[in-house]
Amino acid sequence: MAGRHQLGDPVVVVRGVEKSFGPLTVLKDVGLTVRRGETVCIIGPSGSGKSTLLRCINALVPISKGSITVAGREVNDPALDKLALRRDVGIVFQQYNLFPHKTVLQNVMMAPIHVLKQDKAPVEERARRLLERVGLSAKLAAWPGELSGGQQQRVAIARSLAMNPKVMLFDEVTAALDPETKKEVLVTIQDLAADSMTCILVTHEMGFAREVADHVYFTDGGVIVEHGSPEALFGTPREERTKAFLDKVL
Amino acid sequence: MSDSRPVHILQGCGVTCATTDLPVLKPFRAPPIAPSGLAAPVVIGGAALTCVALLFGASLAHAQLGAATGRDGALAILLRWAPLIFQGFLFNILISFLAMALGTVVGVVAGIAQVSLAAPVRKSAWALTQFFRNAPWLVLLFYAMFLLPFEFRVLGLTIAFPAWVKAIIGLALPVAANVSEIVRGGITSIPSGQWESAESLAFSRRQTMWMIILPQAVKRMIPPWMNLYAILTMATTLISVVGIQDGLSITRGALIAESRPDLMIPMYLLLLMMFFAYCYPIARATLALERRFSVRA
Numbered sequence A: 001m002a003g004r005h006q007l008g009d010p011v012v013v014v015r016g017v018e019k020s021f022g023p024l025t026v027l028k029d030v031g032l033t034v035r036r037g038e039t040v041c042i043i044g045p046s047g048s049g050k051s052t053l054l055r056c057i058n059a060l061v062p063i064s065k066g067s068i069t070v071a072g073r074e075v076n077d078p079a080l081d082k083l084a085l086r087r088d089v090g091i092v093f094q095q096y097n098l099f100p101h102k103t104v105l106q107n108v109m110m111a112p113i114h115v116l117k118q119d120k121a122p123v124e125e126r127a128r129r130l131l132e133r134v135g136l137s138a139k140l141a142a143w144p145g146e147l148s149g150g151q152q153q154r155v156a157i158a159r160s161l162a163m164n165p166k167v168m169l170f171d172e173v174t175a176a177l178d179p180e181t182k183k184e185v186l187v188t189i190q191d192l193a194a195d196s197m198t199c200i201l202v203t204h205e206m207g208f209a210r211e212v213a214d215h216v217y218f219t220d221g222g223v224i225v226e227h228g229s230p231e232a233l234f235g236t237p238r239e240e241r242t243k244a245f246l247d248k249v250l
Numbered sequence B: 001m002s003d004s005r006p007v008h009i010l011q012g013c014g015v016t017c018a019t020t021d022l023p024v025l026k027p028f029r030a031p032p033i034a035p036s037g038l039a040a041p042v043v044i045g046g047a048a049l050t051c052v053a054l055l056f057g058a059s060l061a062h063a064q065l066g067a068a069t070g071r072d073g074a075l076a077i078l079l080r081w082a083p084l085i086f087q088g089f090l091f092n093i094l095i096s097f098l099a100m101a102l103g104t105v106v107g108v109v110a111g112i113a114q115v116s117l118a119a120p121v122r123k124s125a126w127a128l129t130q131f132f133r134n135a136p137w138l139v140l141l142f143y144a145m146f147l148l149p150f151e152f153r154v155l156g157l158t159i160a161f162p163a164w165v166k167a168i169i170g171l172a173l174p175v176a177a178n179v180s181e182i183v184r185g186g187i188t189s190i191p192s193g194q195w196e197s198a199e200s201l202a203f204s205r206r207q208t209m210w211m212i213i214l215p216q217a218v219k220r221m222i223p224p225w226m227n228l229y230a231i232l233t234m235a236t237t238l239i240s241v242v243g244i245q246d247g248l249s250i251t252r253g254a255l256i257a258e259s260r261p262d263l264m265i266p267m268y269l270l271l272l273m274m275f276f277a278y279c280y281p282i283a284r285a286t287l288a289l290e291r292r293f294s295v296r297a
Helices: A050-057 A082-088 A104-114 A120-133 A149-161 A179-194 A206-212 A230-235 A240-249 B039-066 B074-113 B119-133 B137-147 B163-188 B192-200 B205-240 B247-258 B261-296
Strands: A010-021 A024-035 A039-043 A065-070 A089-092 A167-171 A199-202 A215-220 A223-228 B151-154 B157-160
Touching: A010 A050, A024 A050, A024 A223, A039 A050, A039 A206, A050 A065, A050 A089, A050 A167, A050 A199, A082 A089, A089 A149, A089 B192, A104 A120, A104 A149, A104 B205, A120 A149, A149 A167, A149 A179, A179 A199, A179 A206, A206 A230, A215 A230, A215 A240, A223 A230, A223 A240, B039 B074, B039 B261, B074 B119, B074 B163, B074 B205, B074 B247, B074 B261, B119 B163, B137 B163, B137 B205, B163 B205, B192 B205, B205 B247, B205 B261, B247 B261
Parallel strands: A039 A199, A039 A215, A089 A167, A167 A199
Antiparallel strands: A010 A024, A010 A065, A215 A223, B151 B157
């Protein structure tokens, strides 16, 4: 089935990845491919290793076995330049994690100035545009503590976008939000996806996944049980476990 | 529920009683004794100050009246020595400043080393911190006084190492260990999400520490650091034990010179009040800062 986007080369390729914390194996032989411009959703019950997988992709968590390449760069390589990798990968967390001692504008400007060593003036202009895009032009001088959860999450998205990443990872970004603010964040992500940003979303929002995803992966117990287009996975799931899960959440 | 009528149980107990149809006996809660948060400290503080003033006045009056004829009055003696005692007290303050400065610089380095990723650095910083934090200050002061040389020879140059400098080093050792713990505690109190998001934005560990973690942690470190300073200021009188002329040794010297044992209470009280006047505002400011920061967090 044709996706929503014209797809390019693979940006993220995950092959045979295993990850264990001590005796606990959280990822078993996980594989997935994300092409440029594609939006991929990962769904599944809590504790199935979804968030760990995202953290493995930008080397926040080292993998035990297998291979992950991001824009051609092998993550499972002792000589990996982690900082270079992370410049290409934006990640947004469930708990926003904005820097509370910096204003909204400073939050967005910090990484391009100090990490990418870009000049202040163009960075500021870009930061203003990004914050306008997520609908927060009026909050440039506000402190993170003064914002609602949804506003903080949109700042976090703008902060990641300011690095011009090749791929954006979203880790249950709406899980801590109430239904109203949830919507603003989802609309922001939808805009991004429509704009052909490569996105990997871990989410519990099934309706949203069905709407924006080009491809959906269902994980359970650290393995990918089933994947396919949203129509196929949500409409006619093949595996019993997928059916049971969807019956519970839909 | 139109027929429900409110029944107040234990009326006058000062507790807001819920309305109910059932005869429930609610637990008795006495209203707080102090009506406001302000009154208690003001009353207690005022009482304490009055007591000290009374003790000072009474002991002074006793000494004044009991003096043999032909000798100076107690007040005259006290006024004669007061400037010198105050000078000695200022020397204590100077020592406290320098020991705190040295201890803070060393302590910050040690504290950051305590969260280093390199295990040898982290473990040795931890061991040093624990050693000096759990040692009696006077013993450390003795070591510094008697183990450090009185002069250094570097490239034919002789650098004198006077007793007061050694005293500063001796006092700075436990201060550094305590600052180290304050810094480590402040850093580890910052939620791990801050590290995670900084790392994911490709900040190096050093950048993360200096631009994201420490600016937030400093706020939490300042109140315990000020507390430590007040403790150090009071502990500077220890240097009189190792023969340095500070406020305490001058006071003791004055008592010996005048050979007036009846002046002991007012004279030492004079010194105590100087320390109190200096340390109490620091304690209040610490409390105020703690309250302000806890509200924001």
